[in-house]
Amino acid sequence: xxxxxxxxxxxxxxxxxxxxxxxxxxxxxxxxxxxxxxxxxxxxxxxxxxxxxxxxxxxxxxxxxxxxxxxxxxxxxxxxxxxxxxxxxxxxxxxxxxxxxxxxxxxxxxxxxxxxxxxxxxxxxxxxxxxxxxxxxxxxxxxxxxxxxxxxxxxxxxxxxxxxxxxxxxxxxxxxxxxxxxxxxxxxxxxxxxxxxxxxxxxxxxxxxxxxxxxxxxxxxxxxxxxxxxxxxxxxxxxxxxxxxxxxxxxxxxxxxxxxxxxxxxxxxxxxxxxxxxxxxxxxxxxxxxxxxxxxxxxxxxxxxxxxxxxxxxxxxxxxxxxxxxxxxxxxxxxxxxxxxxxxxxxxxxxxxxxxxxxxxxxxxxxxxxxxxxxx
Ligand SMILES: NC(=O)c1ccc[n+]([C@@H]2O[C@H](COP(=O)([O-])OP(=O)(O)OC[C@H]3O[C@@H](n4cnc5c(N)ncnc54)[C@H](O)[C@@H]3O)[C@@H](O)[C@H]2O)c1
Numbered sequence: 001x002x003x004x005x006x007x008x009x010x011x012x013x014x015x016x017x018x019x020x021x022x023x024x025x026x027x028x029x030x031x032x033x034x035x036x037x038x039x040x041x042x043x044x045x046x047x048x049x050x051x052x053x054x055x056x057x058x059x060x061x062x063x064x065x066x067x068x069x070x071x072x073x074x075x076x077x078x079x080x081x082x083x084x085x086x087x088x089x090x091x092x093x094x095x096x097x098x099x100x101x102x103x104x105x106x107x108x109x110x111x112x113x114x115x116x117x118x119x120x121x122x123x124x125x126x127x128x129x130x131x132x133x134x135x136x137x138x139x140x141x142x143x144x145x146x147x148x149x150x151x152x153x154x155x156x157x158x159x160x161x162x163x164x165x166x167x168x169x170x171x172x173x174x175x176x177x178x179x180x181x182x183x184x185x186x187x188x189x190x191x192x193x194x195x196x197x198x199x200x201x202x203x204x205x206x207x208x209x210x211x212x213x214x215x216x217x218x219x220x221x222x223x224x225x226x227x228x229x230x231x232x233x234x235x236x237x238x239x240x241x242x243x244x245x246x247x248x249x250x251x252x253x254x255x256x257x258x259x260x261x262x263x264x265x266x267x268x269x270x271x272x273x274x275x276x277x278x279x280x281x282x283x284x285x286x287x288x289x290x291x292x293x294x295x296x297x298x299x300x301x302x303x304x305x306x307x308x309x310x311x312x313x314x315x316x317x318x319x320x321x322x323x324x325x326x327x328x329x330x331x332x333x334x335x336x337x338x339x340x341x342x343x344x345x346x347x348x349x350x351x352x353x354x355x356x357x358x359x360x361x362x363x364x365x366x367x368x369x370x371x372x373x374x375x376x
């Protein structure tokens with residue numbers, strides 16, 4: 001499917017890394033509002049398909065799918081323009097910064113028979129799909145409680161000014177701090193939870209900005225939470241406590257507590273992070289948990305390949321490739337639009353919680369549950 005990239009920044013290089021693994025995506029155009037950045041990106045990747053404006057992409061009828069890799073504040077306007085031009089849209093997270101905008105995008109896509117979805121797509125990765133299989137097989141029994149951590153360490157004390165993408169884009173720290181780690185990261189686990197447990201009923205959250213200036217060399221124009229803690233209550237009765245910070249020591253663990261065992265994953269950002277199960281026994285009225293867990297074998301997913309460059313922890317193009325395949329095969333995508341909208345609402349509810357805490361009752365839901373990937 002002829003595909004365009006809009007926004008050739010830091011993350012676009014990650015998409016380029018996994019693009020060769022997905023032949024369904026034919027890169028037909030790239031554009032950026034910053035001409036210097038566009039030239040740097042196209043030059044590094046040896047691309048001859050650079051277009052000097054978004055209009056150059058929109059007016060090309062051969063382009064069917066746009067990957068919106070712009071900064072979060074541009075997501076709504078760029079996605080809307082693409083939908084109006086008749087293109088399917090795969091957007092980086094969040095789908096939009098406000099729910100009214102995200103809802104409008106979904107209605108627009110539906111009215112035109114187009115698909116829209118948003119990152120992250122790590123729920124399509126081997127680790128998430130393995131967890132999902134273990135849950136379907138009830139390997140740890142009934143689950144009522146999940147702990148998920150997205151702690152990144154003290155990012156603002158790290159040498160982030162020296163972080164550059166492959167083609168030379170500096171990590172956009174001003175934008176990252178202004179958008180905040182919750183909007184940037186909560187989705188990596190929220191999407192797993194809603195895929196596994198179905199729609200959420202409510203989100204009760206606390207969010208705070210503990211380091212407003214982030215010690216940067218440029219003033220920040222707005223505060224965003226650098227700590228959030230949320231309890232997401234699912235209609236199915238499961239509760240997930242999710243923490244996002246750029247303060248606490250790095251920890252991307254997931255732990256699921258069942259009545260027959262504990263399932264854990266070390267890192268949701270690694271598609272091949274091991275899935276470990278510790279079984280639980282009741283012996284003479286005492287509960288014993290196996291001290292050393294066993295690895296539950298990682299699934300192999302049909303139609304996926306590993307990068308020649310090694311482990312390639314996160315394959316950013318797996319989401320857009322899934323969308324392109326769904327369009328071609330005339331089936332529902334495994335990242336359905338109403339699923340993405342619901343996840344957007346959960347993440348915004350956490351982001352917009354205050355230090356007084358708040359309970360948000362979900363207004364959106366999704367009809368058909370996303371289907372697991374085909375396992376070999
Ligand atoms: N930085 C990361 O490590 C990372 C990782 C995963 C996901 N993401 C997500 O990727 C998205 C982009 O982040 P990034 O780090 O690449 O930012 P970036 O600032 O490096 O790149 C964004 C690019 O989009 C361009 N752009 C912005 N608005 C535009 C518009 N209206 N039209 C055309 N071009 C426009 C900018 O000029 C810039 O080159 C964000 O949604 C972010 O959440 C970032």
